[in-house]
Amino acid sequence: MNLEQAENITTWIWFTGGAMRKIRKPKSLIPKAPIVEIEHPIVEPQSVETVFLSTDLAVNEAELRREFENCSDVVLRSITCTDSNGRAIHMLVVYVDGLVDSKQLDENVLEPLLLRQLPTKDLTPALWIRDFLSEHTLPIAQTDVLTEISQIVDSVLRGAAVILVDGDRAALAAALPGWERRGIEEPPSEPVIRGPREGFIETLRTNTAMIRRRIRSPRLKMIHMTIGDLTKTDVCVAYIEGIAQKTVVEEVKSRLQRIQIDAVIESAFLEEFIEDQPRSPFPQLQNTERPDIVCANLLEGKVAIFTDGTPFVLLAPAIFWGALNANEDYYQRTYMASFLRILRISFMMISLLFPSLYVSMTTFQQEMIPTSLLLSIAAAREATPFPAVIEALIMELIFEALREAGVRMPKQIGQAMSIVGALVIGQAAVEAGIISAPMVIVVSITGIASFTFPRYNVGVSIRLLRFPMLLLAGLFGIYGMAIGLFIIIVHLVALRSFGVPYFTPVGPTQFSSLKDVFVRVPRWAMQRRQDGTTGENSLRIPSGQSPGPNRGNGPPRKRLSRRRQGAT
Amino acid sequence: MRRALRILCIVIATLPLGGCWDRREVNELALVMAKGVDLTDDNHVRVTVQVALPSQVGGSQSGSGKGESGKSFFLVSATGRTVSEADWHIQQKLPREMYLPHLRILLIGERMAENGMEDVLDHFGRNPPNRLRTTILVAKHSDAAPLLQSTYPLESLSGEAVRKLERQLTGSNKTLMDFLIEAAGEGIDQSASAVELIPQEESERTSDEDSDIFRFSSTGIFRDLKLIGYVQGPETVALQWLNQRLRRTTLTCPVPNMHGTISVELTQARRRAYTYVHGNDVTVKYVLLGTAMLTENETGLDADNPKTVQRFQIGLNKYVESIMLKCLEQVNRDMNADPTGIGQLVYHQHPYLWPKLKPMWRQTLPHIHYIIDSRVQIIEGGKSGPPLYGKPQHGIRSSQGNTTDSLEGDTDD
Numbered sequence: 001m002n003l004e005q006a007e008n009i010t011t012w013i014w015f016t017g018g019a020m021r022k023i024r025k026p027k028s029l030i031p032k033a034p035i036v037e038i039e040h041p042i043v044e045p046q047s048v049e050t051v052f053l054s055t056d057l058a059v060n061e062a063e064l065r066r067e068f069e070n071c072s073d074v075v076l077r078s079i080t081c082t083d084s085n086g087r088a089i090h091m092l093v094v095y096v097d098g099l100v101d102s103k104q105l106d107e108n109v110l111e112p113l114l115l116r117q118l119p120t121k122d123l124t125p126a127l128w129i130r131d132f133l134s135e136h137t138l139p140i141a142q143t144d145v146l147t148e149i150s151q152i153v154d155s156v157l158r159g160a161a162v163i164l165v166d167g168d169r170a171a172l173a174a175a176l177p178g179w180e181r182r183g184i185e186e187p188p189s190e191p192v193i194r195g196p197r198e199g200f201i202e203t204l205r206t207n208t209a210m211i212r213r214r215i216r217s218p219r220l221k222m223i224h225m226t227i228g229d230l231t232k233t234d235v236c237v238a239y240i241e242g243i244a245q246k247t248v249v250e251e252v253k254s255r256l257q258r259i260q261i262d263a264v265i266e267s268a269f270l271e272e273f274i275e276d277q278p279r280s281p282f283p284q285l286q287n288t289e290r291p292d293i294v295c296a297n298l299l300e301g302k303v304a305i306f307t308d309g310t311p312f313v314l315l316a317p318a319i320f321w322g323a324l325n326a327n328e329d330y331y332q333r334t335y336m337a338s339f340l341r342i343l344r345i346s347f348m349m350i351s352l353l354f355p356s357l358y359v360s361m362t363t364f365q366q367e368m369i370p371t372s373l374l375l376s377i378a379a380a381r382e383a384t385p386f387p388a389v390i391e392a393l394i395m396e397l398i399f400e401a402l403r404e405a406g407v408r409m410p411k412q413i414g415q416a417m418s419i420v421g422a423l424v425i426g427q428a429a430v431e432a433g434i435i436s437a438p439m440v441i442v443v444s445i446t447g448i449a450s451f452t453f454p455r456y457n458v459g460v461s462i463r464l465l466r467f468p469m470l471l472l473a474g475l476f477g478i479y480g481m482a483i484g485l486f487i488i489i490v491h492l493v494a495l496r497s498f499g500v501p502y503f504t505p506v507g508p509t510q511f512s513s514l515k516d517v518f519v520r521v522p523r524w525a526m527q528r529r530q531d532g533t534t535g536e537n538s539l540r541i542p543s544g545q546s547p548g549p550n551r552g553n554g555p556p557r558k559r560l561s562r563r564r565q566g567a568t
Numbered sequence: 569m570r571r572a573l574r575i576l577c578i579v580i581a582t583l584p585l586g587g588c589w590d591r592r593e594v595n596e597l598a599l600v601m602a603k604g605v606d607l608t609d610d611n612h613v614r615v616t617v618q619v620a621l622p623s624q625v626g627g628s629q630s631g632s633g634k635g636e637s638g639k640s641f642f643l644v645s646a647t648g649r650t651v652s653e654a655d656w657h658i659q660q661k662l663p664r665e666m667y668l669p670h671l672r673i674l675l676i677g678e679r680m681a682e683n684g685m686e687d688v689l690d691h692f693g694r695n696p697p698n699r700l701r702t703t704i705l706v707a708k709h710s711d712a713a714p715l716l717q718s719t720y721p722l723e724s725l726s727g728e729a730v731r732k733l734e735r736q737l738t739g740s741n742k743t744l745m746d747f748l749i750e751a752a753g754e755g756i757d758q759s760a761s762a763v764e765l766i767p768q769e770e771s772e773r774t775s776d777e778d779s780d781i782f783r784f785s786s787t788g789i790f791r792d793l794k795l796i797g798y799v800q801g802p803e804t805v806a807l808q809w810l811n812q813r814l815r816r817t818t819l820t821c822p823v824p825n826m827h828g829t830i831s832v833e834l835t836q837a838r839r840r841a842y843t844y845v846h847g848n849d850v851t852v853k854y855v856l857l858g859t860a861m862l863t864e865n866e867t868g869l870d871a872d873n874p875k876t877v878q879r880f881q882i883g884l885n886k887y888v889e890s891i892m893l894k895c896l897e898q899v900n901r902d903m904n905a906d907p908t909g910i911g912q913l914v915y916h917q918h919p920y921l922w923p924k925l926k927p928m929w930r931q932t933l934p935h936i937h938y939i940i941d942s943r944v945q946i947i948e949g950g951k952s953g954p955p956l957y958g959k960p961q962h963g964i965r966s967s968q969g970n971t972t973d974s975l976e977g978d979t980d981d
Contacts (some may be wrong), residue, residue: 363591367669367699371601374670378594378622387593474591 034086041298051149057090057166060149064094067153073097074331079110083118090166094152099159101178108139109161133163133172142175157232187289187311189456194331199289200311204234207306207313211238211290215298219243222306233264236306238294242537243301243529248498252303252316263277264556267307274316276496281464283457284497286315286322289443293327301534303498317498317533321506321517323458324348329520338519344452345518352462353447355396356473356481358442359388364477376438389474391435395443397468398424403447500533522546595622601783602727604712606677608647613680613688615654616645616713617666618727625725641725643716651691669695673727674744676760677711681788681795685758689751689793692744700745703731704909706788706795708764715765716779718780726782733784734761737817751793755911755922755929758790759807762798791905799898806888806895808852809837810908818863821887823880830868830880832946834858843914843920850932852910853939856888861948865955872953876927877946885942892940901934910936 053060068074077093089115095105118137134143144160146152147170152162159177184206186192187199200207208222223237235256239249255274264270267287275284288294289311294304297315305314324344328339361368362377369377384391386461402421406414426444427437446466453459465488472480496501505513510531515521524545529538545551602618624640646657657664674692676685692698697787703822705716719892720729735741742760750758765780787807799807808814814837822829837858844851869876899905911929915922925932 362594366592366594366597366667367697371599371670374594374599375620375622376626377618378597378599379625381593381595382623384595387591477591553642 005380010442033216042292051165053147053149053169053171055167055169055498057092057164060164060171061092063149064092064152067149068094068156079114081113081118089118092164093161094156094164095176096156096159097162099157099179100161100176104140104176105161106407107174109163112137112139115162128165128168133165138172138174140174140176144173144175146171146173154232171353184210190288190290190293190327190454192328192331195328196290197294198291200291200313202309202311204306204308207291207311208236211294211298211304211549214291215240216297220298223253225253227256227259227261227270228264229260229262231309234308235264235270238298238304238306240298240301243299243534244303245301245534248301248317248500248533249303251498252305256305264307264309266310267305267312270305270307271314276498280491280495281461282320282492282495282502283461284316284318284495284502286318286455287312288315289313290327296327296330299540300529317496317500319497319533320458320492320502321502321504323453323455323515325520326454330523334520334522341518341520344454347449347452348462348470351446351452351459352466352469353481353485354446354449355392355442355466356469356484357478358438359392360386360473360477360481363474364479365481368478377436380436380438384436385434388439389470391439392442392470392474393467395439396446396470399443399447400463445461467469505531570967584873592665593622596664597667598662599667600671601725602673602675602716602730603668603671604675604677604707604716605651605680605872606711606713607680607683612647612649613654614647614650614711614713614759615658616640616643616716617658618643618716618725619662619666620725639719641727645713651688652695662767668695669699671699671702672725673731674702675712675715675727675730675763676704676709677707677713678709678795679709679711681706681790683794685751685790685793689748693748698744700743700748702744703734703740703741704744704747704760705730705734706760706762708762708786708788708798712854715782718765720782724751730763730782733763733782737784738769742813746926750909753909753912755906755913755915755926756909757905757907758793759811759907760788760790761804762786762788764816787907789899789903789905789907791903796905799895799897802891803895803898806891807899807907809839809856810841810895812839819860819884819887820864821884823867823883824884824886826867826869826879829864830862830867830869830883832860832884833863834860834944839969841913843917845914845918845925848928848932849937850925850935851937851939852913856892856940856942856944858944860884860944860946862946862950865950868936868955870954871949877949881946882942884946885944888942888944889940892942893938896936896938900936904930904933906933 006391051063054063061078064076068076073096075093075095075097076172079091079093081089081091083089093105093109118132132147144155146162146483147156152164152171152173155160155173155175158175159179160173160175162171162173164171170415181203182201184201186197190199192396198208198210212222213219217240220243221239221241225237226232227235237249237252238257238476252274256270259270259273261269261273271283271285271287272278277284285333286297286502294313294315298304302315302317305316307314324341329341331341362381366374381388386394398421402418405421409417426440430437430440450463453462465484469481469484472484474480476483493501493507501507505517508551512528513530515526518532524541527539527541527543529540531538599620599622600617601620604616604618606614606616608614618641620641621639623824644661645659646654646661648654648657655666676688680688692702693700715730716726718726720726721733731741747758747760750756761784763782763784766783768781783806786800787797787804789797789799802819805814805817805819808817808823809896814834815835816833816835818831818833820829820831835858837856839857840855842853842855844853862877865871865880869879871877871880896908899907900910906929910933911922914925
């Protein structure tokens with residue numbers, strides 16, 4: 001087999017979306033590409049030549065002014081203070097206006113420097129900065145001593161006020177982040193009836209603090225990373241040591257470190273780089289705006305990836321059945337939660353299959369429809385001009401367009417739009433005899449069904465898969481649907497998210513983990529963590545905590561035998 | 569990537585180019601709801617199909633209200649040497665494809681049934697669109713076509729009306745499958761419910777139109793796939809019961825030593841059958857089980873009194889035994905047919921004796937001995953104990969006394 005054939009195989013792999021990768025890929029035949037170590041390209045040329053601070057403040061100031069040329073929001077403020085010997089000390093405070101809390105800057109930096117007597121500046125410059133400014137004079141929590149121009153630039157851009165002192169080769173960075181941030185409110189994309197109403201915001205530290213506040217344990221680790229050459233976005237990988245699988249944590253870290261990108265604006269930028277099977281229609285990472293969901297997943301051994309600048313936190317590894325679990329399932333009584341899960345699973349099937357089932361049954365397998373229903377459908381279809389497939393495609397497309405328009409429109413217009421759309425689709429089309437009434441019912445039920453997904457991104461993939469299924473149904477009837485379903489299931493079973501099979505615990509069946517898939521057993525019965533995702537520590541709840549009359553401090557209640565009762 | 573696209577294009581192109589396209593829209597189908605099979609004078613088969621007009625039957629789509637609120641079906645009829653040929657001739661008259669899987673009833677004309685069903689049954693067992701769930705019926709004293717012609721006020725399709733009528737009366741339909749099982753079975757003859765058209769009674773008429781109405785009262789008895797006669801009235805119920813096809817029915821019977829009758833609604837009707845063979849002497853024992861609820865009590869006795877209920881029960885069981893006997897004697901002796909499958913029972917219960925009995929089964933049939941043991945229980949006396957208006961002449965006072973003696977003494981006068 002030559003190279004071309006090997007390429008052919010790769011084409012097949014692409015074509016089958018990786019579903020056949022395991023079978024099709026004979027490893028020895030694929031020519032091994034030489035492993036090329038790509039070095040991290042350095043975008044900022046200034047940082048190559050490490051420019052150290054000069055003892056001359058004027059030189060440093062000139063250098064910084066060159067660096068921040070045309071940056072109108074960067075403030076370089078010269079001040080002059082006096083030390084205890086009465087000598088004047090020239091200083092330069094650099095900060096970005098808006099990133100720094102100006103009130104704190106005034107009270108905790110400028111006021112002590114200008115109004116108070118500073119200690120004698122006799123020590124070596126670096127020590128003076130560290131010992132006196134940082135430890136004695138400035139009441140600021142987080143400070144840092146810097147010696148390079150690039151470090152100063154970096155700190156200033158991260159919201160620090162940097163103080164340079166004349167005659168010193170070091171500068172002091174005082175972290176005074178004080179930019180405007182959004183208030184914490186309930187995330188509109190994931191509302192609950194019962195449950196915490198907090199949602200993440202765009203600031204990383206606020207978000208990690210929400211998690212830390214819920215899991216007060218040093219075992220909750222948060223690893224910091226910076227991704228994006230221009231944006232230098234802070235990314236934080238959080239996991240619980242001992243619960244998360246070490247291999248998964250390592251894999252997440254290494255995948256994140258491999259990313260070379262200029263900018264990270266939303267966590268989706270990272271998601272597309274680190275997922276296992278980029279051509280799959282199914283998302284292999286979960287995203288959420290809710291700290292309670294993140295905590296629950298961390299406790300199940302998952303890894304959370306926080307990204308600065310977005311409220312959406314990524315969770316890995318994700319499994320398919322998790323998409324059908326809402327966080328509220330765990331806050332509701334177990335019967336209701338289980339009922340809702342079964343409802344969601346059935347409506348997932350409806351959302352995927354209902355239009356294609358209708359099309360294939362009315363155009364191929366009419367004998368499967370009960371007679372009286374067939375007569376009703378036949379009556380409704382009597383006047384319609386299009387074949388059922390075309391009708392279904394038109395309606396589904398209109399529905400999707402209507403939804404898209406509703407999402408993007410401003411709220412007031414969106415409402416009017418949906419009314420117009422409903423009238424057009426529901427009333428006029430049927431009355432004009434262009435669309436049959438059962439089709440409207442089918443499309444609207446499908447529409448409702450596609451909204452029952454607690455996770456929007458999985459719902460979207462199912463919604464998209466509906467169209468190929470519809471085409472298959474139009475071409476081959478129920479036979480075609482079976483082919484489509486077969487391909488989808490094979491793909492789902494073959495898919496992995498960070499090494500964890502996507503279809504667990506149903507795909508590789510793990511009976512003990514099924515307690516949280518189709519039903520939700522009571523909390524006291526959920527004794528172990530899910531098998532696929534957790535590391536060595538899988539015990540959550542010691543057994544025997546089911547409430548009952550025999551629990552509690554008193555002696556266990558003895559059952560009186562009938563004979564003894566009779567005797568007394 | 570490019571290669572993949574090329575492959576994708578080829579695959580997509582082959583789908584429609586293959587011509588593998590058996591798509592049929594619902595509005596390209598002529599839904600056949602009932603089918604009648606008759607024998608013509610020149611020994612050909614005449615098939616009449618009842619095709620539903622969906623715009624008249626189904627929920628009216630506002631776009632297609634064409635005003636003519638006439639029949640919700642129309643009939644197409646054609647002849648041929650076989651059923652399939654007749655079907656083909658019908659198709660020549662229909663612009664839409666004749667769609668058979670939704671066929672609800674198959675009506676056999678009397679002449680066809682008398683002539684023998686061998687020639688037509690093969691078609692219904694072989695041609696895939698024919699469903700074995702189709703109900704099979706015999707048109708009594710008539711051909712099938714006139715029955716299909718008539719409309720029924722309650723149901724938009726008269727075929728459906730007939731099917732529901734049978735189900736309503738006995739709780740089950742005799743399907744083509746049942747009929748074929750009987751035809752293939754050992755030691756059993758076939759039977760099928762018979763439907764007839766009778767003129768509407770004066771009180772039923774709503775308009776001046778003179779319309780006929782269906783009635784179910786009898787069962788057609790076949791022998792070797794040929795119709796040989798009918799059993800009527802209560803014997804029909806008896807036959808269904810003996811064939812374990814009875815779900816529920818209403819029986820009206822006299823009470824011994826009393827004036828007046830009682831009516832009961834029978835549910836959970838079952839039977840057990842035992843056969844005893846001594847040489848050529850065959851005895852069959854039927855044990856009839858069931859529960860009954862009193863729906864009418866004309867005797868004036870207190871139905872809350874267990875003794876009274878027991879008397880009713882005795883009367884009911886006697887009546888059941890009598891109709892069973894009448895039915896069996898009629899079919900086995902008079903018609904020399906075996907629709908209840910006594911031969912099959914012998915075959916199942918005495919498999920080694922059956923080969924000897926089989927050749928002369930027709931001769932044995934009229935001489936079979938019957939033991940009938942009816943054990944129907946009346947479990948409910950209805951809403952009221954004694955008649956609400958208090959009939960003074962019978963039993964009420966004495967049944968308060970609660971003894972059998974006084975009860976019987978009272979009924980004597």
